[in-house]
Amino acid sequence: MTTPVLQAKGLTKRYGRVVAIDGSDLELYPGEILAVIGDNGAGKSSLIKALSGALIPDSGEIFLDGKQVHFRTPMDARSAGIETVYQTLAVAPGLDIADNLFLGREERKPGVLGSVFRMLDRGHMRAEAKRHMSELGVATLQNIGQAVESLSGGQRQAVAVARSAAFGSKVVILDEPTAALGVKEGNRVLQLIRDVRDRGLPVILISHNMPHVFEVADRIHIQRLGRRATVITPKSHSMSEAVAIMTGAAEPPPEAAA
Amino acid sequence: MATATATDFEVRRNDSLGLRLQHLLHGNPVLGPLAVLIVAIIAFSIVNGRFLTATNLSLVLQQVTVIAVLALGQTLIILTAGIDLSAGAIAVFSSILMANFCVKAGMPGFIALVLGLACGTAMGALNGVLVTRIKLPPFIVTLGTLTIFFSLNSVVSNSETVRGTDMSSLMTWTGNSIPIGSFRLTYGSIIMLLLFGYFYYALGRTAWGKHVYATGDDIESARLAGIQTSRVLFSVYTVAGLLYAVGGWILIGRLASASPNVGVEYNLDSITAVVLGGTSLFGGRGSVIGTLIGALIVGVFRNGLQLGGVEVVWQGFAIGLLVLVAVSLDQWIRKVKT
Numbered sequence: 210m211t212t213p214v215l216q217a218k219g220l221t222k223r224y225g226r227v228v229a230i231d232g233s234d235l236e237l238y239p240g241e242i243l244a245v246i247g248d249n250g251a252g253k254s255s256l257i258k259a260l261s262g263a264l265i266p267d268s269g270e271i272f273l274d275g276k277q278v279h280f281r282t283p284m285d286a287r288s289a290g291i292e293t294v295y296q297t298l299a300v301a302p303g304l305d306i307a308d309n310l311f312l313g314r315e316e317r318k319p320g321v322l323g324s325v326f327r328m329l330d331r332g333h334m335r336a337e338a339k340r341h342m343s344e345l346g347v348a349t350l351q352n353i354g355q356a357v358e359s360l361s362g363g364q365r366q367a368v369a370v371a372r373s374a375a376f377g378s379k380v381v382i383l384d385e386p387t388a389a390l391g392v393k394e395g396n397r398v399l400q401l402i403r404d405v406r407d408r409g410l411p412v413i414l415i416s417h418n419m420p421h422v423f424e425v426a427d428r429i430h431i432q433r434l435g436r437r438a439t440v441i442t443p444k445s446h447s448m449s450e451a452v453a454i455m456t457g458a459a460e461p462p463p464e465a466a467a
Numbered sequence: 468m469a470t471a472t473a474t475d476f477e478v479r480r481n482d483s484l485g486l487r488l489q490h491l492l493h494g495n496p497v498l499g500p501l502a503v504l505i506v507a508i509i510a511f512s513i514v515n516g517r518f519l520t521a522t523n524l525s526l527v528l529q530q531v532t533v534i535a536v537l538a539l540g541q542t543l544i545i546l547t548a549g550i551d552l553s554a555g556a557i558a559v560f561s562s563i564l565m566a567n568f569c570v571k572a573g574m575p576g577f578i579a580l581v582l583g584l585a586c587g588t589a590m591g592a593l594n595g596v597l598v599t600r601i602k603l604p605p606f607i608v609t610l611g612t613l614t615i616f617f618s619l620n621s622v623v624s625n626s627e628t629v630r631g632t633d634m635s636s637l638m639t640w641t642g643n644s645i646p647i648g649s650f651r652l653t654y655g656s657i658i659m660l661l662l663f664g665y666f667y668y669a670l671g672r673t674a675w676g677k678h679v680y681a682t683g684d685d686i687e688s689a690r691l692a693g694i695q696t697s698r699v700l701f702s703v704y705t706v707a708g709l710l711y712a713v714g715g716w717i718l719i720g721r722l723a724s725a726s727p728n729v730g731v732e733y734n735l736d737s738i739t740a741v742v743l744g745g746t747s748l749f750g751g752r753g754s755v756i757g758t759l760i761g762a763l764i765v766g767v768f769r770n771g772l773q774l775g776g777v778e779v780v781w782q783g784f785a786i787g788l789l790v791l792v793a794v795s796l797d798q799w800i801r802k803v804k805t
Contacts, residue, residue: 312694
């Protein structure tokens with residue numbers, strides 16, 4: 210069996226007497242979309258935060274490409290190649306698309322202009338931004354110099370996803386990317402997620418939207434009571450069976466599907 | 468599939484005239500202030516033929532210079548969704564410190580100047596520390612430091628004015644001018660214009676500038692995007708302090724003295740210029756070019772109304788009205804729908 214790109218073993222996080230994650234495991238394999246579902250309070254967001262460096266687990270281990278890693282800040286995870294698209298998107302509405310794609314890792318011009326005058330290489334960044342957007346099939350934006358606030362919700366999501374795909378070298382984590390979108394835009398973003406996977410980046414998708422999860426996920430990690438209940442696939446189980454496992458109405462099957 | 472759904476991402480256009488104007492101003496926030504400035508210049512030159520003379524225009528520029536430099540620092544802070552009530556206090560206190568380093572402590576002009584600028588920078592840095600470390604709202608921080616700096620100002624100066632003739636010539640150098648025909652361009656104005664040019668560049672073409680805008684737009688998003696927002700905020704308050712101190716230096720040249728009793732109105736005037744220039748008080752939106760235009764609007768109105776025979780008390784009334792219109796316009800532009 211192939212090594213997982215990202216693997217968590219026995220992660221635990223307590224807040225006082227509240228146990229947010231209780232020895233949870235997770236495996237993400239190359240080239241797949243792994244959906245993480247779970248009821249409110251099942252610990253899925255804590256689990257994801259631990260993987261993206263936003264939370265330091267009390268115990269447990271995280272492996273990236275088989276090597277153990279210790280993330281203390283989101284920047285650690287980022288520099289290791291794990292990009293996270295937060296629900297709030299983390300875009301600056303007033304800046305344009307290219308600026309947003311490179312926000313926090315701007316490129317300077319070569320030579321004296323860059324080193325002494327700290328001038329940004331705007332031409333290069335715009336060309337790169339255009340390339341990344343069109344690689345993901347969102348080249349229809351008229352102008353890469355357009356302010357992000359003039360974009361629709363789906364377009365903003367596309368910018369955020371494009372940013373993570375452009376800089377994530379190992380894993381892209383998407384937190385509820387379709388939650389605030391209409392049907393049409395939601396479908397468009399699902400296609401984007403597939404495009405990211407097809408370019409070779411495995412994706413972890415956190416979502417409450419069962420139809421969306423069953424449409425794009427290769428495997429579905431069901432989180433319950435702070436630990437992994439099971440992993441199923443959209444082929445092996447139906448939506449109502451997944452919900453039953455998630456809520457505890459049905460016994461989880463043995464972890465054969467993984 | 469990727470191309471079939473291309474139309475989903477088209478931006479919808481609305482054709483009503485008001486909305487188009489809203490979009491135009493949203494995309495080019497400097498247009499509104501520029502129109503106001505041009506209309507004001509045309510109106511005042513019709514009312515009084517003396518307005519457009521080179522002598523009068525150089526006077527307007529001299530009157531505007533100090534406010535413009537303070538407003539430049541203020542712009543940086545307002546872009547991060549902050550506000551600095553202590554701008555004028557830092558400028559005046561710095562000018563008093565420079566003058567006294569020179570006269571009472573007997574330092575050479577250059578040393579006194581550099582020390583004075585360093586003190587202004589430190590005062591800005593203090594604001595920055597209070598905003599980023601203790602996490603107090605900028606309004607409260609600068610309200611406190613405003614009072615403290617003015618009080619220290621009275622203590623240090625002993626409420627006495629230092630005459631320019633007693634100081635090193637470097638102190639009053641900013642008031643010297645280059646004649647261009649009958650237009651007199653002061654060195655202070657040249658410094659002011661160079662500073663605007665520099666910050667126009669720094670805000671638009673460096674990563675620091677992008678981070679200033681992103682932090683003001685949405686600080687949490689900026690943090691998640693990997694920007695060290697505390698560092699950005701601290702740098703902005705510190706740089707603003709330095710700019711205010713430069714403003715204080717130019718003030719000495721303008722008045723040919725260092726007086727502890729001027730500049731109370733500078734605190735609010737600098738905010739007025741920023742707001743008139745189309746920079747949003749809610750952060751993340753605006754430009755230094757707008758601020759320069761805003762400062763010029765204040766100067767042109769004050770001067771034009773004076774030449775038109777309007778009493779000083781009513782000049783304030785007119786500028787107050789302008790501010791209210793500018794802020795209402797900002798609110799309207801902010802509500803832009805796509």
